[in-house]
Amino acid sequence: DAGVTQSPTHLIKTRGQQVTLRCSPKSGHDTVSWYQQALGQGPQFIFQYYEEEERQRGNFPDRFSGHQFPNYSSELNVNALLLGDSALYLCASSGNRGADTQYFGPGTRLTVL
Amino acid sequence: AQSVSQHNHHVILSEAASLELGCNYSYGGTVNLFWYVQYPGQHLQLLLKYFSGDPLVKGIKGFEAEFIKSKFSFNLRKPSVQWSDTAEYFCAVNAKNQGGKLIFGQGTELSVKP
Numbered sequence A: 001d002a003g004v005t006q007s008p009t010h011l012i013k014t015r016g017q018q019v020t021l022r023c024s025p026k027s028g029h030d031t032v033s034w035y036q037q038a039l040g041q042g043p044q045f046i047f048q049y050y051e052e053e054e055r056q057r058g059n060f061p062d063r064f065s066g067h068q069f070p071n072y073s074s075e076l077n078v079n080a081l082l083l084g085d086s087a088l089y090l091c092a093s094s095g096n097r098g099a100d101t102q103y104f105g106p107g108t109r110l111t112v113l
Numbered sequence B: 001a002q003s004v005s006q007h008n009h010h011v012i013l014s015e016a017a018s019l020e021l022g023c024n025y026s027y028g029g030t031v032n033l034f035w036y037v038q039y040p041g042q043h044l045q046l047l048l049k050y051f052s053g054d055p056l057v058k059g060i061k062g063f064e065a066e067f068i069k070s071k072f073s074f075n076l077r078k079p080s081v082q083w084s085d086t087a088e089y090f091c092a093v094n095a096k097n098q099g100g101k102l103i104f105g106q107g108t109e110l111s112v113k114p
Helices: none
Strands: A005-007 A010-013 A019-024 A031-037 A044-050 A053-057 A064-068 A074-078 A087-094 A108-112 B003-006 B010-014 B019-021 B023-026 B031-038 B045-050 B056-058 B064-068 B073-078 B087-095 B108-113
Touching (some): A005 A087, A010 A019, A019 A087, A044 A064, A074 A087, B003 B087, B010 B019, B023 B031, B023 B087, B045 B056
Parallel strands (some): A010 A108, B010 B108
Antiparallel strands (some): A031 A044, A031 A087, B003 B023, B023 B073, B031 B087, B064 B073
16 A cells, blocks of 8 residues: 655746746545645645645735645645755645644755746 | 644654654644654555544554644653554545545654664
8 A cells, every 4th residue: 555655756846937846635635735844843734635626825915825626635835936945845634624644755855946 | 723732853762662643733623633653665664643532542562642622732642652653644634525635734753762
């Protein structure tokens, strides 16, 4: 049984560019959450998707957007990249409409130059 | 606003020493509580969780945590650490019935000397 998978593993972009990160949830999970983890910090909640809709959002600007597909996989899009967007982006999946425990993927390391 | 505070940024112990990592949260309602661990080069893994019932929770690898509601605390303990416990430990809180948003502490780096 595959766990949460994310792609790509690493990504280097320049300021002003746009990036798309992808996540496949654990089998049987219907909810996907995204987190940003800056170096030396705990993960910060970006948003959560269930039934292809954004259900909850953290304190992130509109440059951060997402999508969930019918197969429950998800994308995180960041527009107009800033140097401060450099971080590890984590995807977590959970079942029962997000009420159950969240299981994390390995993350995508984004570097903005 | 909800927040989670972990008391120690970096803890250094010798093998066989006892471990206690502090975690306090601020939220007046009912919560779910978690400890996640991140071993070097690996992704975040669930160590243990508390949803309801017995406030003393046992997790994997001999770890346990105690939820003390009156103190808003969820401290992690292990009686005897091993070198393989070297990792970063994160406490996290989720407000019940308010969606799945997890609030994490800043993490505690544990280094165990062989």
